[in-house]
Amino acid sequence: MSPAEAAETSAGPLPAARRRGTLALIPDKCTSCMICVRECPDWCIHIESHTETIPAPTPRGRARTVAVLDEFVIDMGHCQHCGICVEVCPFDALAWVAQAAPAEASTAALRHDRERLAGLLPQPPRGTEGATAGNTAEEARR
Amino acid sequence: MPLLRVLHVPVACCALESLAAASALAELGVELADGLGESDPASADVMVVSGTVTHAMAATLREVHARLPDGARVVAFGACASTGGPYWDSPTVVQGIQSLFPVDRFVPGCPPRPHALVEALTDLFDDTVGRR
Ligand code: SF4
Ligand code: SF4
Ligand code: SF4
Numbered sequence: 001m002s003p004a005e006a007a008e009t010s011a012g013p014l015p016a017a018r019r020r021g022t023l024a025l026i027p028d029k030c031t032s033c034m035i036c037v038r039e040c041p042d043w044c045i046h047i048e049s050h051t052e053t054i055p056a057p058t059p060r061g062r063a064r065t066v067a068v069l070d071e072f073v074i075d076m077g078h079c080q081h082c083g084i085c086v087e088v089c090p091f092d093a094l095a096w097v098a099q100a101a102p103a104e105a106s107t108a109a110l111r112h113d114r115e116r117l118a119g120l121l122p123q124p125p126r127g128t129e130g131a132t133a134g135n136t137a138e139e140a141r142r
Numbered sequence: 143m144p145l146l147r148v149l150h151v152p153v154a155c156c157a158l159e160s161l162a163a164a165s166a167l168a169e170l171g172v173e174l175a176d177g178l179g180e181s182d183p184a185s186a187d188v189m190v191v192s193g194t195v196t197h198a199m200a201a202t203l204r205e206v207h208a209r210l211p212d213g214a215r216v217v218a219f220g221a222c223a224s225t226g227g228p229y230w231d232s233p234t235v236v237q238g239i240q241s242l243f244p245v246d247r248f249v250p251g252c253p254p255r256p257h258a259l260v261e262a263l264t265d266l267f268d269d270t271v272g273r274r
Binding site for chain 1: 217224225228246247261
């Protein structure tokens, strides 16, 4: 955060969740449930996913179908930074980071893709499920 | 004499934030002139459009842009000026000012923070105000 940004609040820098700098994604936590997509007032979240079948783990078990995330784009050119997507995500896969997204030379560059959204936060180690110590969205926000 | 003359076109709520950057910009030698007032676009280095542009307003904006000197740059400040923003489905709102004239920088935010304008201008004019 630049000194000028810190000076924006007389009470000192706000926590990321209240500063609403820009949005970040933890792809491993995202289940492609589409709740954020449907709740976003700007319809500026775009998700592509496919389903995969996990075979039954035991002879008497059943195969499971799971959604696998392929692409996740937030069009920051449209985003009104309302935070609804962060609030509604049942899996804490979206979070605020304090530093605002920079201006770009094209509107296409304002479409933040999965890689860019994920690059803003420390990601949980691969293969871990849900919240892992030190990697919850709550901790990442600080 | 200012290092940089900004023709500031305030058309909606974003203008409250871009105007709040005026003193920080003045410290950098950047002057904000009112693009809808008496100031002459011909003396501007960059036009900053701040807010929602309606189709009714598009002709005025085009006229102001046409009076800018050759080589003047354009900044779209905020979601509305960049893409139509929250009015993405409105038939009366221009879906981004790049449909009217070329744009050099698009600043995200609804509205962006005032400092975002300082950053966009220092980035765009890194050989002058950006050096300070
Ligand atoms: S912050 Fe609001 S506008 Fe932006 S992506 Fe989330 S829900 Fe949509
Ligand atoms: S609400 Fe959360 S888990 Fe569901 S698609 Fe959006 S980011 Fe992924
Ligand atoms: S981007 Fe948001 S704050 Fe700016 S003019 Fe549009 S509605 Fe208002």
